[in-house]
Amino acid sequence: MAEILFELAGISKSYPGVMALDDVSLRVDRGEVLGLIGENGAGKSTLMRVLGGVIAPSEGVIRIGGVDHARMTVNEATQAGIAFVHQELNLFENLDVAANVFIGREKLVGGPLKLVDDAQIRARVAPLLERLGADFTPDTLVDNLSIAERQLVEITKALSIDARVIIMDEPTSSLTISETERLLEVIADLRAHGISVIYISHRLSEIMTCADRVVVLRDGRTVGELARDRLSHAAMIRLMIGRDLKALHTPPKRPPQPGGCDIVGLVTSAFPDRQIDLSVRHGEILGLAGLVGAGRTSLARAAFGIDPPLGGEIRLDNAPVDVASPRDAIRQGIYLMPEDRKKSGLVLELPIRENVTLASLKDYARMWLISGPAERKVAKEQVKRLSIKVPSIDMEAITLSGGNQQKVVLGKWLSMQPRVMFFDEPTRGVDVGAKSEIYALMRELADHGVAIVMISSDMEEVIGVSDRIAVMHEGRVSGVLEREQFSEYNVLQLAIGQAPETVEAAAP
Amino acid sequence: MNKKELGLGLLLLLISAVTGAINPAFLSLVNLLNMANLIGLFGVFALGEGLVIITGGIDLSLGSMFALLGVVFIDLLTTYQVPWPLALLAVLLGGLALGAIQGFLVTRLKMQPFIVTLCGLLIYRGAARYYTTDSTRGFGYGDEAATLSSIASGNVAGIPNTFILLIVLAIVLGVLLHRSVYGRWLYAVGKNEEAARFSGINTDIVIATAYIISGGLAGVSTVLFVFYTNSVSPSSFGNFYELYAIAAAVLGGCSLRGGEGSILGILLGTALLQVLQNLVNILGIPNSLNFAVMGTVILIGVLADHQLQARRRRKMALAGLARTTPQVPFVQRQQKAPPRGVDALPARTGDKA
Numbered sequence: 001m002a003e004i005l006f007e008l009a010g011i012s013k014s015y016p017g018v019m020a021l022d023d024v025s026l027r028v029d030r031g032e033v034l035g036l037i038g039e040n041g042a043g044k045s046t047l048m049r050v051l052g053g054v055i056a057p058s059e060g061v062i063r064i065g066g067v068d069h070a071r072m073t074v075n076e077a078t079q080a081g082i083a084f085v086h087q088e089l090n091l092f093e094n095l096d097v098a099a100n101v102f103i104g105r106e107k108l109v110g111g112p113l114k115l116v117d118d119a120q121i122r123a124r125v126a127p128l129l130e131r132l133g134a135d136f137t138p139d140t141l142v143d144n145l146s147i148a149e150r151q152l153v154e155i156t157k158a159l160s161i162d163a164r165v166i167i168m169d170e171p172t173s174s175l176t177i178s179e180t181e182r183l184l185e186v187i188a189d190l191r192a193h194g195i196s197v198i199y200i201s202h203r204l205s206e207i208m209t210c211a212d213r214v215v216v217l218r219d220g221r222t223v224g225e226l227a228r229d230r231l232s233h234a235a236m237i238r239l240m241i242g243r244d245l246k247a248l249h250t251p252p253k254r255p256p257q258p259g260g261c262d263i264v265g266l267v268t269s270a271f272p273d274r275q276i277d278l279s280v281r282h283g284e285i286l287g288l289a290g291l292v293g294a295g296r297t298s299l300a301r302a303a304f305g306i307d308p309p310l311g312g313e314i315r316l317d318n319a320p321v322d323v324a325s326p327r328d329a330i331r332q333g334i335y336l337m338p339e340d341r342k343k344s345g346l347v348l349e350l351p352i353r354e355n356v357t358l359a360s361l362k363d364y365a366r367m368w369l370i371s372g373p374a375e376r377k378v379a380k381e382q383v384k385r386l387s388i389k390v391p392s393i394d395m396e397a398i399t400l401s402g403g404n405q406q407k408v409v410l411g412k413w414l415s416m417q418p419r420v421m422f423f424d425e426p427t428r429g430v431d432v433g434a435k436s437e438i439y440a441l442m443r444e445l446a447d448h449g450v451a452i453v454m455i456s457s458d459m460e461e462v463i464g465v466s467d468r469i470a471v472m473h474e475g476r477v478s479g480v481l482e483r484e485q486f487s488e489y490n491v492l493q494l495a496i497g498q499a500p501e502t503v504e505a506a507a508p
Numbered sequence: 509m510n511k512k513e514l515g516l517g518l519l520l521l522l523i524s525a526v527t528g529a530i531n532p533a534f535l536s537l538v539n540l541l542n543m544a545n546l547i548g549l550f551g552v553f554a555l556g557e558g559l560v561i562i563t564g565g566i567d568l569s570l571g572s573m574f575a576l577l578g579v580v581f582i583d584l585l586t587t588y589q590v591p592w593p594l595a596l597l598a599v600l601l602g603g604l605a606l607g608a609i610q611g612f613l614v615t616r617l618k619m620q621p622f623i624v625t626l627c628g629l630l631i632y633r634g635a636a637r638y639y640t641t642d643s644t645r646g647f648g649y650g651d652e653a654a655t656l657s658s659i660a661s662g663n664v665a666g667i668p669n670t671f672i673l674l675i676v677l678a679i680v681l682g683v684l685l686h687r688s689v690y691g692r693w694l695y696a697v698g699k700n701e702e703a704a705r706f707s708g709i710n711t712d713i714v715i716a717t718a719y720i721i722s723g724g725l726a727g728v729s730t731v732l733f734v735f736y737t738n739s740v741s742p743s744s745f746g747n748f749y750e751l752y753a754i755a756a757a758v759l760g761g762c763s764l765r766g767g768e769g770s771i772l773g774i775l776l777g778t779a780l781l782q783v784l785q786n787l788v789n790i791l792g793i794p795n796s797l798n799f800a801v802m803g804t805v806i807l808i809g810v811l812a813d814h815q816l817q818a819r820r821r822r823k824m825a826l827a828g829l830a831r832t833t834p835q836v837p838f839v840q841r842q843q844k845a846p847p848r849g850v851d852a853l854p855a856r857t858g859d860k861a
Contacts, residue, residue: 306706330708338706347700349767358696359707361689368688412707 003030005164005196006080011060013046013220020046021057022220028165031194033187035211037201038240043220044200048167052084053077081164085154085171091142098125098138101157128156132186147292148179155186165196172206173428176291176457177492184210202432203458204233216240240432249464250440253447256281256467260451261334261420263303265312270298271475272310278470278477280420280451285442287466288455290495295475296455297339300422304336305329316419330359333419337409337426339455341402345409348398352390353379355397356411363416382411386441403434410441418445423454427461439465459488473497512761512813516776519809520783527787534790541666543786548670549736550752551778553729555674555681556722557753558774562685562698563715564766565614565621569606569628570726570753574746575636577602577730582645582740585653592653600727606632607723611716629750636742646739653735660735670732674775677725682771694718699767756781759806761813780805 005028013021021043028034038044049055051062056071063069064080072080091100098121099106107124109117125138134152142150151171158166168187172180187197187210201207207214214226216239224239260281267275276299280286288296302309305323313320316332323329329336338344346355356379357364364374379393386407390400397408406426413421423442427435442465446452456462462469469481471494479494490500528535553570560567577599584595606628613624647653662669685691693714696704705711734740760777762769784805788798 304706325708325710326705327708327710336706343700344702344706347696347703347767349699350696354692354696358692358704358709361692365689368690369683370687370689370692 004028005030006065007063008047008051009061009063011047011050011057011062013050013055014058019220021050023060024217024220024222026215026222028196028198030164031191031196032212033191033197033199033210035199035201035207035214036217037204037207037214037236038217042217042240044217045169046220047217048084048169048198048200051077051167052082078161081162083158083161083163083166085151085158085166085168091150091153093143094141096139096141097129097136097145097153097156098122100142100153101125101128101138101160105161124160125156128159131159132156132189146179147174148176148182151175151183152186155190159195163195165198166190167198167200169200170202170429171199172201172203174292176293177459177495178291180206203460204236205460207231207236208233250443252283252285252443252467254283256284257449258282259317260284261303261453262315262318263299263312264315266299266302266309266314267311268295268298268302268475269307269310271295274475275312276472276476278453280453282419282449282451283446284467285446285452285454285465287462287469288453288472289457289459289462289469289491290472290478292457294472294495296472297424298475299472300336300424300453300455303329303420304334304422306336330416333417334422335413335416335418335420336422337406337413337424339424339428341405341409346397346405349396351394352383352388352397352400352408353393355408356382356393356415359412360416378415379411382408382415385414386411387437401431401434403430403438406430406434406438410438414445418450420451421445421453423452423456425456425458426454427456427458459491462491463488471495510770511816513770513772513776515813515816516760516773516780516809520776520780523780523783523787527783527790531790534786537666539786539790541663541668543782544671545668545736546782546785547779548668548672548674549729549732550749550756550782551674551775552670552677552732553722553725553749554753554756554774554778555677555771556725557750558757558760558762558769558771559681559685559694559718560621560722561754561757561762561764562694562766562769563718564698564701564764565715565718566625566754566764567610567719567722568622568625568750569610569632570722570729570750571746571748572629572632572636573603573606573723573726574730574733574749575740575742576632576639577606577727578734578740578745579636579640579645579742581730581734582647583639586645586648592656595653596656596731599730600724603723603725603727603730604720605723607720607726608716610723611719614719615712615716633742636745640742642743644739644741656731657735660732670736673728673732677728678771678775681721685771690714690717695767697766752778752781755802755806759809 008024008026011021011024012019024043024047026047036044046055050057053072053074053076061068061070062072069076092103095103098118102121102125107117107120108114122138129136129138129152132152132155134149136145136149142153145153155166171183175183184206187199190197199207199210208231211231212228214231214236215222216224216226216236218240226235226239258281260279263276263278265275265277274295276295278299290296298307301307303314303323305325305328308324314323315321316334321332323332323334342348347358353376357375361370364371364378376393382388383390383393388400388404388407388411390404397405400408426438426442430438442452442454454465463486467483469486469491470477471479471481471491473495474497478497479500481490481494481500485500493500524534533539557567557570580602581595581599584590584598585592590598610624610628613619614621659669664672685694693704693709696707696709697711697714701711733746737745756777757769757774758764758777759780760769760773760775762774781802784802785798788795788801793801
């Protein structure tokens with residue numbers, strides 16, 4: 001039977017007042033893909049840090065090759081062949097691929113001069129890249145690579161240290177649909193070469209595709225293990241949260257209202273030779289699907305005035321509006337929940353209160369002097385309305401979990417008067433519970449007449465949440481799907497510029 | 509008053525007490541008033557520098573601005589016999605204009621503040637020296653600006669006017685920075701310019717305004733210094749003064765990364781620097797060690813602050829971990845609750861149809 005690579009037995013990790021891991025056991029066989037799932041905070045990351053030697057367990061043993069360790073150091077873990085591909089990639093953009101792969105382990109020449117032997121490093125990286133089917137060379141600057149390609153660099157790094165197991169933590173959260181498929185192929189190839197993969201993801205369909213076995217964690221405990229033949233979405237979800245998730249889609253309470261936002265012949269700086277036409281009615285959630293780089297974010301940025309459009313116009317309730325800056329957009333009630341909440345959505349070091357009121361501060365000020373009580377009232381209202389779990393509105397936003405941070409960004413806009421809202425990847429890095437809350441809030445907003453455009457690369461989300469789906473391909477809208485035409489196949493076809501079976505594609 | 513300012517205040521008191529104990533002359537009224545005057549002189553433009561540093565920028569040009577504006581000011585009064593209110597206005601506008609140019613270069617042309625203001629430092633100094641053919645300008649024996657001179661270097665009940673002016677400006681800027689919409693925007697822009705822009709803040713104007721305020725305060729300082737020294741030698745007037753301002757701001761809790769600092773902190777930082785200079789004289793430490801003492805105190809001060817902050821962060825991280833993890837069951841209970849009712853809906857939406 002399968003050779004056991006290593007085993008974690010009875011691992012517990014307690015922090016003052018908390019059991020982060022409680023008697024967890026985990027086995028990894030040679031050449032298998034082990035899916036590891038659970039809500040955020042279930043203990044997945046802590047467990048992987050134990051395995052990687054970053055933190056020491058309070059109890060339990062790590063058994064590698066028949067030898068028991070009470071704890072491991074990072075070096076021991078690396079020597080045992082354990083490698084990480086992190087969710088947030090740790091690469092040096094200013095260095096080339098080969099330098100990144102061998103960072104800290106550079107081959108040297110010149111004796112005491114200790115010069116870096118670039119030629120040797122490149123020669124060793126090249127075959128690994130070839131094996132992974134990468135279409136870039138070792139001397140490509142990482143800065144010029146897409147996120148998916150950077151992930152390949154991380155995997156190359158793992159292969160270069162002869163990793164026997166590669167831990168991938170949410171590897172597809174920033175990938176497009178086709179890039180995800182590509183990664184799954186790479187994983188299958190690794191497996192065929194006898195390398196094991198621990199695959200951590202919130203995206204159950206990927207787990208379904210690639211995992212040989214799935215272990216489910218909840219509240220720091222192993223709550224179940226599913227063999228390949230027993231894998232199903234429902235079974236996994238039941239174990240993860242202890243109950244079935246109802247179907248994601250909540251139908252609108254009333255049909256879409258007339259009026260809304262019409263984007264006519266919009267030209268963005270990302271695709272100066274393409275025009276975008278798109279309409280979203282008050283009261284509907286329009287999903288915006290497509291590959292990363294298809295121009296979805298550029299569209300949202302143009303409509304919000306970040307990168308003012310080069311041409312075309314935006315009409316709100318049939319009246320053209322001028323959005324030369326985010327200020328103009330906000331004045332019109334056009335808001336954007338940006339893709340990268342830490343970079344663009346929040347000032348992390350400021351309190352929740354100041355983040356909530358940042359965009360509407362003048363409303364709580366007289367003669368430019370801020371009224372403290374008025375500001376606090378608004379912030380408290382939003383924290384309550386969005387059930388942001390936080391002891392005080394004076395806590396810095398940086399201390400919150402991803403889901404709660406996202407709700408603070410949402411609170412900033414809900415304290416004003418949204419008419420059109422763009423959500424760019426609203427649930428990236430957000431746990432299942434907060435996800436469904438955000439979906440419910442989007443639906444509430446729509447039911448109150450807000451026109452919503454939701455950019456998403458998560459197929460379950462696009463199909464589950466949207467009332468209509470517009471798909472973009474290379475800078476233009478390649479088609480719009482009505483609810484009865486929704487299918488993964490149709491979205492994918494449009495995303496790669498092919499006609500779906502059941503709709504006519506928009507004229508190019 | 510936060511912990512940082514409290515610590516700085518205590519340090520100031522401690523150093524003063526120790527110095528006073530060694531040499532009581534330190535605490536004599538004459539010496540204290542002299543120090544107050546110097547704190548006033550150096551505090552005014554440190555406030556402006558602080559605002560610029562909060563945006564994440566820096567202004568290296570202040571000392572040279574003093575020289576350029578100073579020679580123009582004296583020339584207007586003596587050579588051209590311009591009435592002093594007009595000359596004063598010209599210098600203030602000149603400071604604002606130079607600040608505006610630097611602000612424009614930083615925000616619109618996206619140049620790095622260090623480079624823009626370094627070039628300012630070189631250009632203004634050169635212009636001042638060329639304009640005067642490197643000769644010192646001073647007042648004659650006439651009373652070209654006797655009124656202004658007595659305002660700038662006079663006192664009220666013994667308290668130097670420079671110090672009073674500093675306190676007034678500090679209160680105005682304190683309200684601006686800590687109570688006004690602009691102040692909040694300034695901190696937000698300093699910490700995360702992109703998020704501020706995504707919140708509809710015109711970040712260019714916010715940043716440029718900080719440079720303009722700094723330039724305006726440099727104009728005020730020019731006048732104060734001119735009447736303090738009564739002459740301007742263009743090659744040395746104001747040399748290194750921008751570094752005093754940067755040092756005071758950093759000592760007072762401003763981070764060069766932006767988004768941190770307070771008016772009170774800058775005041776305390778300025779005061780501490782002047783106390784240190786005075787202490788060197790009073791305690792008979794060789795004057796040549798002046799800068800070395802300043803440098804050492806700033807280094808130790810900032811180091812201590814970093815260590816304390818790191819400790820606080822570690823504590824917070826532990827507390828955060830203890831707080832968030834047991835909430836998992838709580839979160840799940842919340843989800844099982846029935847869907848939020850109408851009362852949870854946004855109160856206002858844009859749907860006016």
